[in-house]
Amino acid sequence: MRLTFKKGGIHPAENKTASTRIEMQPLPMTVCVPLSQHIGAPAEPTARRGDKVERGQLIGRAAGTVSANVHAPISGTVASVDNAVLADGRPGRVVIIKADEESHAADTAAREEYWKKVADSSFGDTSNDPHTPEELRDMILGAGISGMGGATFPTHVKLKTGAVKPDIMIINGCECEPYLMCDDALMRNYALRVVQGSQLLARAAGAEKTIIAIEDNKPEAIDAMRKAAAAFDGMEVVAVKTKYPQGGEKQLIAAVTGRYVASGALPISTGVVVDNVATAFAVWQAVATSTPLIERVITVTGDIPAPERKNYLTATGTPLSELPFTLPENAKAILGGPMMGRCAVNLDAPVTKGTSGLLLKSTGAKRTVYPCIRCGACVDVCPMGLEPYLLATYGRLHRWDDARQADVADCLECGSCSYACPSNRPILDFIRIAKKRSR
Amino acid sequence: METPRLIFSTSPHDHTKRTTPGAMFHVLVALLPAIAVSLWYFRLPALGVLLVSVLSCLAVEWAVTRFMFKRPSTLADGSALLTGVLLALNLPAGLPLWMTAAGAVIAIGVAKLAFGGLGCNVFNPALVGRVFLLISFPVAMTTFPVPLADGVTGPTLLTSVKLGTMSPDELGMMPLLSGDMGGSMGEVSAAALLLGFAYLLCVRVISWHIPVSIVAGLAVVDLIAGYPVIPDILSGGLLLGAIFMATDYVTSPMTRRGMLLYGVLIGMLTAVIRRWGAYPEGMSFSILIMNGFTPLINRYVRPSRFAPRRKEETA
Numbered sequence: 001m002r003l004t005f006k007k008g009g010i011h012p013a014e015n016k017t018a019s020t021r022i023e024m025q026p027l028p029m030t031v032c033v034p035l036s037q038h039i040g041a042p043a044e045p046t047a048r049r050g051d052k053v054e055r056g057q058l059i060g061r062a063a064g065t066v067s068a069n070v071h072a073p074i075s076g077t078v079a080s081v082d083n084a085v086l087a088d089g090r091p092g093r094v095v096i097i098k099a100d101e102e103s104h105a106a107d108t109a110a111r112e113e114y115w116k117k118v119a120d121s122s123f124g125d126t127s128n129d130p131h132t133p134e135e136l137r138d139m140i141l142g143a144g145i146s147g148m149g150g151a152t153f154p155t156h157v158k159l160k161t162g163a164v165k166p167d168i169m170i171i172n173g174c175e176c177e178p179y180l181m182c183d184d185a186l187m188r189n190y191a192l193r194v195v196q197g198s199q200l201l202a203r204a205a206g207a208e209k210t211i212i213a214i215e216d217n218k219p220e221a222i223d224a225m226r227k228a229a230a231a232f233d234g235m236e237v238v239a240v241k242t243k244y245p246q247g248g249e250k251q252l253i254a255a256v257t258g259r260y261v262a263s264g265a266l267p268i269s270t271g272v273v274v275d276n277v278a279t280a281f282a283v284w285q286a287v288a289t290s291t292p293l294i295e296r297v298i299t300v301t302g303d304i305p306a307p308e309r310k311n312y313l314t315a316t317g318t319p320l321s322e323l324p325f326t327l328p329e330n331a332k333a334i335l336g337g338p339m340m341g342r343c344a345v346n347l348d349a350p351v352t353k354g355t356s357g358l359l360l361k362s363t364g365a366k367r368t369v370y371p372c373i374r375c376g377a378c379v380d381v382c383p384m385g386l387e388p389y390l391l392a393t394y395g396r397l398h399r400w401d402d403a404r405q406a407d408v409a410d411c412l413e414c415g416s417c418s419y420a421c422p423s424n425r426p427i428l429d430f431i432r433i434a435k436k437r438s439r
Numbered sequence: 440m441e442t443p444r445l446i447f448s449t450s451p452h453d454h455t456k457r458t459t460p461g462a463m464f465h466v467l468v469a470l471l472p473a474i475a476v477s478l479w480y481f482r483l484p485a486l487g488v489l490l491v492s493v494l495s496c497l498a499v500e501w502a503v504t505r506f507m508f509k510r511p512s513t514l515a516d517g518s519a520l521l522t523g524v525l526l527a528l529n530l531p532a533g534l535p536l537w538m539t540a541a542g543a544v545i546a547i548g549v550a551k552l553a554f555g556g557l558g559c560n561v562f563n564p565a566l567v568g569r570v571f572l573l574i575s576f577p578v579a580m581t582t583f584p585v586p587l588a589d590g591v592t593g594p595t596l597l598t599s600v601k602l603g604t605m606s607p608d609e610l611g612m613m614p615l616l617s618g619d620m621g622g623s624m625g626e627v628s629a630a631a632l633l634l635g636f637a638y639l640l641c642v643r644v645i646s647w648h649i650p651v652s653i654v655a656g657l658a659v660v661d662l663i664a665g666y667p668v669i670p671d672i673l674s675g676g677l678l679l680g681a682i683f684m685a686t687d688y689v690t691s692p693m694t695r696r697g698m699l700l701y702g703v704l705i706g707m708l709t710a711v712i713r714r715w716g717a718y719p720e721g722m723s724f725s726i727l728i729m730n731g732f733t734p735l736i737n738r739y740v741r742p743s744r745f746a747p748r749r750k751e752e753t754a
Contacts, residue, residue, distance in 0.1 A: 007743075010455075012455075261745075261746060331443070331445055332445060332447070334452055338450075338452040339451045345445065359452070367454065368515075370557070372558050373688045374688050376692075380695075384745040385745045407744060410745065415451030419451050419453060421455075422461065423558075428449070
């Protein structure tokens, strides 16, 4: 029997048609770096207007417990530290850095040199890394790493030992969102680095066992990772069933370990820490090459010509419009996958640490909304065993107490209910309102 | 450079191809074998009842939404059409057409639109229409033409058994499957209904839970009462009700466990009415009774959560 979670789930069309090569997206001349690319408090800017900054230099320091450092993705001069409208339409502070010809050429050369080294497997072996778990956590904090699967939770906070000591580290390579292929590409091309980073993460968390979980629609990635992980003790690569939301933290823990995170509890209460494969890769970069998180792989895909569907190694802060693609008619520019991704309000918005993909979808005619016919499809597909139709009704009628009683807080906003509704009702939108207001 | 206009919406950005009118369409397709059988056996009167029922349902839906609700037409969702077909299949062929039309007015006007329209009704509209006719015009509603015999009418198997003029096994299997016996238009042929059931399962419009649990509930009571199970399943409105009426999304429970409870109780109630009630047939009554319990079932039979709630911290 294939490993998966028990309740609910959907099988949306996969549409994983992008090339699995990773192309280098040229460094931009101007970057717009948000100080909040993670969940929690925005970083405090440490650079001021007019400052000269080097590529990889700290420009924003983590403010408070749940926050992350931010670094300069290119060398240049800080043009401004200002408020701006971020990609998803919310306001936030950004640091704008402008490069000159000279610094741009130097950065580009250094970057090429660096990625040549990364590709050389004899370089950067971290299997006998001498750092203690505390030191590793500090390095992760220092490198400004936050979860790269989409939720962008600061990684060092997850690794902090609390009351429960984790025994299993799960590295999430499910990539259950349709369309996206950045994790697949990363695992195929840099399997060794992901495995090395996974080992470092497990050590930082104090977990003895590392399980790398990959959906079984990615056999090449599974093979590559199995080969790379063979030499490592306590490391296992498992194939899990292709079903959305297999990569949800609670769903993945259940599928791989059979442990269930109780309602209202944190995943760590089951003794498991989950991190994304791209996060593991970033951790290896931080520890082996002292490189902060300033670039990532993103998938550019959707309703664009097939040759344009590619994965790009992109500096954070790069405006979306610099990525090469033909904008379709009536386009939605979705940051992330089609299930949980957010729409970008404009294409000047920057790529951030959490941007796993830029999905360009051409939207057709508006779908007719019919009354709820109480078919129960939303109940069937809810991976948390909730009653989405009921929660949405509570949200619509402002019945916040009832929503709380019906466990609205358990909703992970995976969107399966809205996906499955034959009447096209905006179920998740009303649940989001109920979730927010019933807190 | 002019910034391109982007469309903004909340996630998810992908959607199933299933639609509400699509589900109605699938049910109509699944009813085609039963419709064909009834037209073959009962000929012109059956066609008359079918057409009048469908047209009246559509007309009532259109008129009420247009003139009383003053809302856009809801005919496109396909629900009124489906109710019209289901109502006809629950009536004897040869029912006076004005009675058929009256049933449609009650089904759509009272049972559905008075409650607020699609999705809001508590009781299955077609069955409310049928039961209204059964109570108002008991003779006409129990005058069943004999298949392929012009103008000849006869009792159903269940009626004969109730009157003690026939034993349940007497008819044999063939008429029960093919439908060569008296009964409502759509209920006579078990084979045609089972074909429709198989189709609905294949296209995943309904799950097995309600029909199977109804049959199981009926079988349990039959075994206790010492009544032959197979003829009881294949005769009367049991299969038509179990496959097409009780599975109506709007009036049946939301969870699988709720569906099982609902189905078993419908089956048992039907058997009890058939064995010990005043009527020879109890399927419509049982479904309507359990329709009334559906909100209660939804309230108490909840889906099991992903994991239990964390124990409240006590001071």
